[in-house]
Amino acid sequence: MDAEKKKIFTLSLDSENRHMASAILFDGNRLAITHCVPVAGPPSQWREKMLADMETKAATGFAIAVEDRSGAFSPHATSVCFDDAEDGRTLLQQSFDWWFSLKNSGNLLLDASVTRYDMKAGEEGSLIDIRHDEKGRIVYHPNWMQFHGGHKAMLLCVAAAMLEEPLSGRWIDTMLAAVSKQHPISPSPFASWQAITMQRDADRAKELRGSHE
Numbered sequence: 001m002d003a004e005k006k007k008i009f010t011l012s013l014d015s016e017n018r019h020m021a022s023a024i025l026f027d028g029n030r031l032a033i034t035h036c037v038p039v040a041g042p043p044s045q046w047r048e049k050m051l052a053d054m055e056t057k058a059a060t061g062f063a064i065a066v067e068d069r070s071g072a073f074s075p076h077a078t079s080v081c082f083d084d085a086e087d088g089r090t091l092l093q094q095s096f097d098w099w100f101s102l103k104n105s106g107n108l109l110l111d112a113s114v115t116r117y118d119m120k121a122g123e124e125g126s127l128i129d130i131r132h133d134e135k136g137r138i139v140y141h142p143n144w145m146q147f148h149g150g151h152k153a154m155l156l157c158v159a160a161a162m163l164e165e166p167l168s169g170r171w172i173d174t175m176l177a178a179v180s181k182q183h184p185i186s187p188s189p190f191a192s193w194q195a196i197t198m199q200r201d202a203d204r205a206k207e208l209r210g211s212h213e
Contacts, residue, residue, distance in 0.1 A: 004028070009057050010156035011039070011050070011077070012067045012149040020050075021114070021153035025161045031102055032109040033157050036117050036150055065160035067152055080159055082152070089137070095155045096121075096128065096140040098162055117150040127151070 006025040012018060018039040024032050039046060051074055054064055058076035071079040082092035099119060102108035110118060121128035121140065129141040142151075 006161060007057075007060075007062045008065070008157050008160045009054070009062045010065045010067075010153050010160055011073075012152040012156060013073065014067045014069060014082075014152070015149050017149040019117075019149040019153040021150075021157050023157035023161070029102075029105075030107045030109065031158065031161055032111070033114050033154055034111045036114040036153055038150070063160045065156045067156060078160070080156060082155075091159065092155070093138075093140055095159045097138070098158045099155060102158065114154065117154050119151055119154070 004026065008023040008025065009020070010023075011020045019036055020039055021036040022034050024034065026032070039050075054074045054076045058064060064074070064077040065080050066073050066077040067082065068077075068079045069081055073079065080091065082090060082095065084091045086094075096119075099108070100121060119128055120126045122130045127143055127146055129143070131139045131141060133139050
């Protein structure tokens with residue numbers, strides 16, 4: 001797999017309005033979301049096919065993220081819970097940070113077919129209301145009557161790009177190669193998050209490599 005390009009597949013299961021999405025991270029800090037479609041019908045109608053598709057995608061180098069509180073949907077996916085918190089901020093809030101950083105820097109590209117799930121903030125009638133907490137940090141308040149699995153599948157693409165877990169020996173080798181290679185510093189705010197995340201992934205990769213020896 002090309003270490004400079006990351007293929008992403010996501011699945012939002014944490015509501016009856018289930019959606020799946022696909023994206024590509026390229027040129028270091030540009031994310032193109034190419035598909036976002038509903039997953040129709042009860043799980044009995046699509047689960048086995050979905051699991052087989054995830055296995056195939058994982059074998060061809062996809063990063064796969066599933067919003068799944070059980071953590072047991074697929075061994076080939078990273079389970080994500082937007083309610084998980086770090087330093088007092090949930091992953092949902094961090095994902096909105098990343099979404100708007102990419103969007104405002106021109107590095108978030110949306111196919112025409114997914115623009116219905118675009119998320120805007122701070123404007124009248126926007127899906128997201130912006131406030132500040134007691135520490136002055138931005139807090140995003142979605143309109144929960146309108147915010148659903150399609151939007152979450154899109155956010156999962158951002159989270160997968162930033163927080164992907166090493167899933168196999170192949171990914172360990174790929175990430176170590178990416179970290180060891182010298183990259184020019186991007187002026188985008190995404191670059192600092194990417195550097196932090198890559199270092200964290202490198203540490204995890206080394207731990208996993210050690211456990212495999």
